Each structure stands twice: as structure tokens, then as C-alpha cells.
Amino acid sequence: MNVLAVPDSAERMSSVSSGNALELRGVTKMFGALAAISDITLTVGSGERRAVLGSNGAGKTTLFNCVTGDFFPTSGTIRLFGEDVSNFPAYERIRRGLRRTYQISLLFGGLSVNDNVYLACRGASRGRFSLVRTRHNDALRVRVAELIEAVNLTEVSDALVSELSYGQQRQLEIALALAGAPRLILFDEPAAGLSPTERAELINILTSLPSHIGYVIIEHDMDVALRVAESVTMMHNGRVFKEGTPEEIENDPEVQALYLGHGEDGGHA
Numbered sequence: 001m002n003v004l005a006v007p008d009s010a011e012r013m014s015s016v017s018s019g020n021a022l023e024l025r026g027v028t029k030m031f032g033a034l035a036a037i038s039d040i041t042l043t044v045g046s047g048e049r050r051a052v053l054g055s056n057g058a059g060k061t062t063l064f065n066c067v068t069g070d071f072f073p074t075s076g077t078i079r080l081f082g083e084d085v086s087n088f089p090a091y092e093r094i095r096r097g098l099r100r101t102y103q104i105s106l107l108f109g110g111l112s113v114n115d116n117v118y119l120a121c122r123g124a125s126r127g128r129f130s131l132v133r134t135r136h137n138d139a140l141r142v143r144v145a146e147l148i149e150a151v152n153l154t155e156v157s158d159a160l161v162s163e164l165s166y167g168q169q170r171q172l173e174i175a176l177a178l179a180g181a182p183r184l185i186l187f188d189e190p191a192a193g194l195s196p197t198e199r200a201e202l203i204n205i206l207t208s209l210p211s212h213i214g215y216v217i218i219e220h221d222m223d224v225a226l227r228v229a230e231s232v233t234m235m236h237n238g239r240v241f242k243e244g245t246p247e248e249i250e251n252d253p254e255v256q257a258l259y260l261g262h263g264e265d266g267g268h269a
């Protein structure tokens with residue numbers, strides 16, 4: 001059987017039994033002799049909001065890359081909504097409702113906020129791409145307005161992206177991740193470079209997302225991470241070091257020693 005073959009939707013739905021959004025079992029990714037992540041076992045329930053913390057080089061980005069399909073794991077399995085996607089290319093994972101934001105901006109600076117979100121919605125709708133306006137197009141425009149509202153950018157919806165503040169650009173990236181029908185979003189350091197006011201806005205946006213949309217967030221800002229997540233996975237040297245609620249992680253002496261600036265790593269938060 002071709003491991004890249006994708007089952008039809010009925011077959012797919014019948015394989016969805018666990019109710020979990022994401023399940024990693026024994027996932028290892030080697031770069032030559034270096035294990036960037038080792039034997040990672042991790043479960044994210046449907047609609048769950050989880051933070052992944054860890055110092056530089058802990059393996060957080062590699063973990064995301066394995067989940068998205070940017071990298072294939074060297075060993076182990078990755079299940080998305082109950083389906084083994086370990087060998088699926090990235091676009092097949094996107095089709096199943098997985099989205100990701102990046103640390104770097106992927107926005108079209110010369111287009112308006114509206115047009116950026118519109119293009120993301122068109123890309124996600126899988127219809128034939130056309131710039132001719134139709135009724136379907138009108139429905140899409142309504143959806144675009146809803147997404148812009150969800151990230152509090154309505155007042156600047158006609159502004160060019162290049163005219164937005166850095167924080168507004170990060171908010172727009174969240175709107176793009178919401179295009180289509182996402183069920184699980186991977187946020188890669190969304191608070192990086194934000195001012196305190198922009199961080200408060202980000203927390204507000206993330207905690208206001210529809211409850212059926214789960215997310216996993218890599219975030220060095222502990223204050224943001226622990227406020228927007230209901231569960232935390234702490235990584236160290238490519239392995240899962242601790243799991244718990246934000247309170248448990250915050251109060252864990254080993255975590256404090258390792259991550260909050262008292263350990264040999266010097267911390268990174």
C-alpha cells in the first residue's frame with residue numbers, strides 16, 4: 001500500500017475514534033547523529049489549549065515541524081483527529097484542519113488587511129481560484145469581515161499591511177490561520193516582539209477563539225503562555241520533561257530551577 005495514499009472521507013471519519021486532536025507516540029527526529037526530539041509522547045484533546053515550553057534548542061520547533069509535515073519523524077507515530085498522518089504531506093494535514101503560524105511574517109505587505117484575509121479564505125475554500133466577484137464571493141466577504149473582527153482589526157481593515165503596527169500584523173496572522181475550518185492551530189511564539197499592550201490584546205484574542213478550535217502554543221513569555229493555555233508540556237533536551245496545568249508548572253521547583261533562570265541553562269523566559 002502506498003503510505004502517501006489518503007483515504008476517502010468516510011473511511012477517514014470511521015478511523016476517528018479517540019476524540020483527540022493530536023497524539024504523538026514515541027516521536028523521534030534525528031538530524032545526523034543529533035536527536036532534536038526523542039521519544040515524544042504527547043496528547044492534545046479536541047479543543048484543548050496547550051503550551052509547549054522549553055529553553056533554546058529544547059526541540060519545540062522540531063516538534064511543530066513534525067506535526068505539520070515539514071519534517072517526517074525518524075520514528076514514532078503522529079495521529080491527527082484519530083488518523084495516522086505520520087507519512088502525510090503538509091497539505092493533507094492542512095486539509096484535516098491543522099494550521100500553523102510562523103515566527104516570521106508571511107503577510108502580503110502591499111495588500112490591505114481585507115485582501116490578505118480574503119486570499120487566505122479563497123486558498124482554504126478549495127474552489128477554482130477566480131478574481132471575478134460572485135454571490136459565493138459575497139459570502140466569503142462576510143466571512144472575511146468576521147475573521148478580521150475576531151482579531152480586533154476591523155478599524156484598520158482597509159489599511160495596507162505595511163501600514164500596520166507589528167502587533168497588528170501578528171493579529172492578522174492569527175486571522176489567516178483561522179481561514180478555512182481550522183480545528184487545531186500551532187502558534188509559534190506569537191508574543192515575540194510585542195509590547196505589553198499588544199501582549200494583553202493577544203491574550204484576549206487567543207482566549208476568545210471559538211471553543212472547538214484547539215491550539216498548541218510555543219511561547220517564551222511565561223506570562224502569556226500560562227494565561228492562554230490550560231495544559232503545559234515542558235521540554236528539555238528534546239524530551240518531555242514535565243506536563244501539568246499552568247499552576248502546577250509554575251510552582252514546580254524543578255521547572256523553576258531549569259527554566260526560570262536558576263538552572264545551569266540559565267533559563268530563557
Ligand SMILES: Nc1ncnc2c1ncn2[C@@H]1O[C@H](COP(=O)(O)OP(=O)(O)OP(=O)(O)O)[C@@H](O)[C@H]1O
Pocket residue numbers: 031034035036037054055056057058059060061062063
Ligand atoms: N534542520 C536542522 N538541522 C540540524 N539540526 C537541527 C535542525 N533543526 C533543529 N536542529 C537542532 O535540533 C535541536 C532542537 O532545535 P529546535 O529548533 O527544535 O529547538 P527549539 O526548542 O525550537 O529552540 P528555540 O527556542 O531556540 O527556537 C537544536 O540542537 C537544533 O540545533
